[in-house]
Amino acid sequence: xxxxxxxxxxxxxxxxxxxxxxxxxxxxxxxxxxxxxxxxxxxxxxxxxxxxxxxxxxxxxxxxxxxxxxxxxxxxxxxxxxxxxxxxxxxxxxxxxxxxxxxxxxxxxxxxxxxxxxxxxxxxxxxxxxxxxxxxxxxxxxxxxxxxxxxxxxxxxxxxxxxxxxxxxxxxxxxxxxxxxxxxxxxxxxxxxxxxxxxxxxxxxxxxxxxxxxxxxxxxxxxxxxxxxxxxxxxxxxxxxxxxxxxxxxxxxxxxxxxxxxxxxxxxxxxxxxxxxxxxxxxxxxxxxxxxxxxxxxxxxxxxxxxxxxxxxxxxxxxxxxxxxxxxxxxxxxxxxxxxxxxxxxxxxxxxxxxxxxxxxxxxxxxxxxxxxxxxxxxxxxxxxxxxxxxxxxxxx
Amino acid sequence: xxxxxxxxxxxxxxxxxxxxxxxxxxxxxxxxxxxxxxxxxxxxxxxxxxxxxxxxxxxxxxxxxxxxxxxxxxxxxxxxxxxxxxxxxxxxxxxxxxxxxxxxxxxxxxxxxxxxxxxxxxxxxxxxxxxxxxxxxxxxxxxxxxxxxxxxxxxxxxxxxxxxxxxxxxxxxxxxxxxxxxxxxxxxxxxxxxxxxxxxxxxxxxxxxxxxxxxxxxxxxxxxxxxxxxxxxxxxxxxxxxxx
Numbered sequence: 267x268x269x270x271x272x273x274x275x276x277x278x279x280x281x282x283x284x285x286x287x288x289x290x291x292x293x294x295x296x297x298x299x300x301x302x303x304x305x306x307x308x309x310x311x312x313x314x315x316x317x318x319x320x321x322x323x324x325x326x327x328x329x330x331x332x333x334x335x336x337x338x339x340x341x342x343x344x345x346x347x348x349x350x351x352x353x354x355x356x357x358x359x360x361x362x363x364x365x366x367x368x369x370x371x372x373x374x375x376x377x378x379x380x381x382x383x384x385x386x387x388x389x390x391x392x393x394x395x396x397x398x399x400x401x402x403x404x405x406x407x408x409x410x411x412x413x414x415x416x417x418x419x420x421x422x423x424x425x426x427x428x429x430x431x432x433x434x435x436x437x438x439x440x441x442x443x444x445x446x447x448x449x450x451x452x453x454x455x456x457x458x459x460x461x462x463x464x465x466x467x468x469x470x471x472x473x474x475x476x477x478x479x480x481x482x483x484x485x486x487x488x489x490x491x492x493x494x495x496x497x498x499x500x501x502x503x504x505x506x507x508x509x510x511x512x513x514x515x516x517x518x519x520x521x522x523x524x525x526x527x528x529x530x531x532x533x534x535x536x537x538x539x540x541x542x543x544x545x546x547x548x549x550x551x552x553x554x555x556x557x558x559x560x561x562x563x564x565x566x567x568x569x570x571x572x573x574x575x576x577x578x579x580x581x582x583x584x585x586x587x588x589x590x591x592x593x594x595x596x597x598x599x600x601x602x603x604x605x606x607x608x609x610x611x612x613x614x615x616x617x618x619x620x621x622x623x624x625x626x627x628x629x630x631x632x633x634x635x636x637x638x639x640x641x642x643x644x645x646x647x648x649x650x651x652x653x654x655x656x657x658x659x660x661x662x663x
Numbered sequence: 664x665x666x667x668x669x670x671x672x673x674x675x676x677x678x679x680x681x682x683x684x685x686x687x688x689x690x691x692x693x694x695x696x697x698x699x700x701x702x703x704x705x706x707x708x709x710x711x712x713x714x715x716x717x718x719x720x721x722x723x724x725x726x727x728x729x730x731x732x733x734x735x736x737x738x739x740x741x742x743x744x745x746x747x748x749x750x751x752x753x754x755x756x757x758x759x760x761x762x763x764x765x766x767x768x769x770x771x772x773x774x775x776x777x778x779x780x781x782x783x784x785x786x787x788x789x790x791x792x793x794x795x796x797x798x799x800x801x802x803x804x805x806x807x808x809x810x811x812x813x814x815x816x817x818x819x820x821x822x823x824x825x826x827x828x829x830x831x832x833x834x835x836x837x838x839x840x841x842x843x844x845x846x847x848x849x850x851x852x853x854x855x856x857x858x859x860x861x862x863x864x865x866x867x868x869x870x871x872x873x874x875x876x877x878x879x880x881x882x883x884x885x886x887x888x889x890x891x892x893x894x895x896x897x898x899x900x901x902x903x904x905x906x907x
Contacts, residue, residue, distance in 0.1 A: 268767060268770070268772055269767060269768055269770070271767075272763075272764055272767035272768055273768075275764070276753065276756065276760075276764045279753075279755070279756055279760060280753060280755050280756065283755045284755070483753075485749075486749050486750055486751055486752075486754075487747040487748070487749030487750070487751035488751045488752060488753065490712070490715070490717050490745075490747060490749075490751065491745055491747060491751040491765070491812070492768060493715075493716065493717050494715035494716050494717055494743070494745040495740065495741065495765075495768050495769055495816075496716065496736060496737075496740040497768055
C-alpha cells in the first residue's frame, strides 16, 4: 500500500506541474459546455424557438392577411410579400424569406366549389429555401394544408347556412393540447445534453496525460528501473488509477458548476440538478474507470508520444462523434443510432441522462454502468496482456 | 555477497531468428568492478536487462553465491541495483522528490527513508540541488542523481550501464572515484561503457562481447597482455567494420 501511495503522489506531482495538461482536462470541456449549450439551445427547444420567415403572395389582400395571421406563430414569422414571383424566387434563393406561399387568383372560389371525386383540389405553390430544416418545411406544409382545410370547411358551412368564421376552424383553436414529456421519451434541453456530453468527453481525455507520461516513463527508462525494483506492472497501472479518478471527479464537479453558473451567465438555460446524487456519483465513477482503462490501454500499446496522441485523440473524437456527444443521437439516422450503441461515451451519456434528465433510479443506470465497468476491466486486462506479451520472451533454445 | 555467475546464458527476442546472447559464461567476483565491453548491438544492454529482471525468457543459469539470482531477488528484492544509461527519473519532480519516490518504491519509509535519501544525496554530492527540478539539472548532476537513486536500497550487486555518458571531465572523474569507492565496500559491480580509458582506470576484470558471444574474459592485465592497450585489443577482437 505504501508503494501504491508513493505512485499516486508521484502521479499527482507530475500532473500538477503540467499546466497545459490541466488546461486541456478542465478548460476544454468547460468551453465546449458553454459554447455548445448556447449554440444548440434553439435546436433543443424545437420549432418554437426557430424563427422561420415566410411571405404570402395573393391577389386578394384580405385573403393574404388572413393566411398570414393563421400561419404566423410557433416558430414562423411573417415577412412582407415580394413584389412579384421573380422577386420571391430571388428572395428565397438568398434565404429571406425562407418560404413564400403563392396563392392563385381564384383560390377561394375553387375552395368553395362542391367536392367532387373527379375534380382536382385547388393548387397552392410553396417556394422553399433548400437550407431550411426538413422538419420546419414539413411543419409549415401541414400548417398550410390545415389552414386551407379550415377555409374550405368555413366556405361549405356558409353555403349550408351555418354561421362559422374561418378563425373558429383554425387548428390552434380546435382543442388545447398539453404535451407532457414522461420518462424515456423526454428529450434533453441544450444544457442538459451538453453538460454531461462534454463532461464525458473531457473525462475520456485523461487518455492524453496518462499515455504521454507513460510513454515518457518508458522512453526515459523509469519504467525499466521500477520493474528492476520488482514493482509489479499491475501496481504501476493501479498507480495511475487513483490520481486520475480524482481528476475525473473534479472535472465532474466543475462541469456541473459550469452548467449551473457559466451557461446561464452567458444567457443559456440553467442545468437542472438530479435528485439522486448517489446515482450521479456512481455513473461518474463508472465513466471514470472506463476512461482510465482506455488511457492505460493506449499507454501500453503506444511506443511513441505521437502514437499516444493520435490513438488517444482520434479514438476519443470518433467515440464522441458516434456516441452522441457532438451530435445528439435522436437527430441521427437509425443506422447511426444503432452504431452509437457501441460507443462507451454513449453508454456514459445514457447513464447521465437517466440520472439528470429522467430522474431515474438505480435500475436505470445499471445497464450503462455495467457496460462501462466491463469495458474498463477488459481494457485493463488487455493492457496487462500486451505488456506481458512484450516481456515474456521466447528462449534461444 | 560473493560471485555473480552466468553459465551458458542465451537469449533471443520473440519473433526474431537471431540470437542476441549466445552461451554467455562469466564470473563476476565481489569487491571489484567488472567491465563489460562491446560495440553497439553486441548484447551488453540486453545482458544488463536480463540481470536486472527486465527481460525474461533467457536460458542458462544466473546465480549469486550459488543461489539463483531470481530467487535472491525474490528473497531480497533490493539486493540488486540498476543505474541505466537513460536518465531514469522524473524530470518534473525535484531531486528530493525523485529520491523519496524511488526510496518508497524499494519499501523504505519514515526515518529510514530520510536517512537513505540523505546518504545517497551526500554520496552523489547533490545535496545543494535537492530542491531543483530534475529536468533542469546539468548533465553531470543528472548522472549523479541517477547514481544516487541506484544506491538508495544499498544493493549488493550494482549494474551500471554507461553511467558517464554526456558529462564533463570533472563530473566523470567524480563519478569514477565514487564507483571505485563502492567496489571497495564489497559490492559486485558490473560496468558497461564505450570509454576504454574509463574501463582501464577502474575495472579489475573485463569481458569483451560481440554478436552475443564472449570474445575474451579475465583480469584486465591478462586481456591487454602483449598489446598497447585495451582499445587496440578491443578493435583487434571486434574488427573495424561499422555497426548499425
